[in-house]
Amino acid sequence: MRIVVATLAALVAGAAVAAEPAPPPVDGPVAAEDNFAIAPAEGRHLKIDRRDGRISLCEEKAGAWRCSLVPDDRDAYEGEIAALKKRVADLEAEVAALRAERRPPADAADEEKRLDEFLDFSDKAFRRFFGMVREMRREFGDESRI
Template sequence: MIIATSPQKCFAVVVVCLGGFGAATAQTVAEMENGRYALSPVADGVIRLDTRTGAVSTCNNSGAGWACYAVPDERAALDAEIGRLQSDNEKLKAQLAAREPTVTGKIDEPLPKTDSLKPATPKAEAERKIEIPLPSDRDMDRVMSFLEQAWRRLIEMAQRVQKDFSGKI
């Protein structure tokens, strides 16, 4: 057991007990007073945020002492990808502008409305008209007599069904 009698000895004991953490803390104490770093404890060490630059580091005590490692910045990777895509876009626009135009001017005539799957019909067939003859009076009389007979049979059948049901009830 170590017993220290003076404040200087107490500080020396604390530094020895904490190992290299004392050196890391001594550097950041002055900077923490200015509010540059914000420290948050985690399971295996501390996370250090540089409030001026926004850089994040994880600090942990390995066997050799405390060490801080920068956390990969996803924003920097995103900015790099955005820059690459913007330059690719500019290159493609320049290539497109360098090409010859495929269509020159406005087309005044409307495109023909034809079905590309149907074979083209000769004009002689297109000009032919199909005539459907109307039924004669004799044909109309035959249709009307057929409908009248069908209607009569339907009515007679309904009457028979009605008599059968009324007799059984």
């Protein structure tokens, strides 16, 4: 047990464990200072952080133990999900703003009334315009082209 604790202390500190022999094979996880657990994994060992669930792969190279953090795909997925949720919320807010700006659809009777008003206005404007043209031609004595 002293070898496991010494090896663990070296793993946590990142120091070499040249003086100590390699840890004996272990059949299951071994508790280490209540924060970490060590489990065998294909000739290497996994260091499991019990506080945040991060996993490191530890192996002996050139007489020193080195641990490297195993990438957690879950963090990437959760980050992507959070970014997509924010984007959806932004797009929903934009759609709501655009809908608020849009005028309500008019019914057919209202459209018919507006068209009649426009045609009446156009009729009056053209009659006035051509009346002014006739007046100018009379004033200048050219009534032949009226």
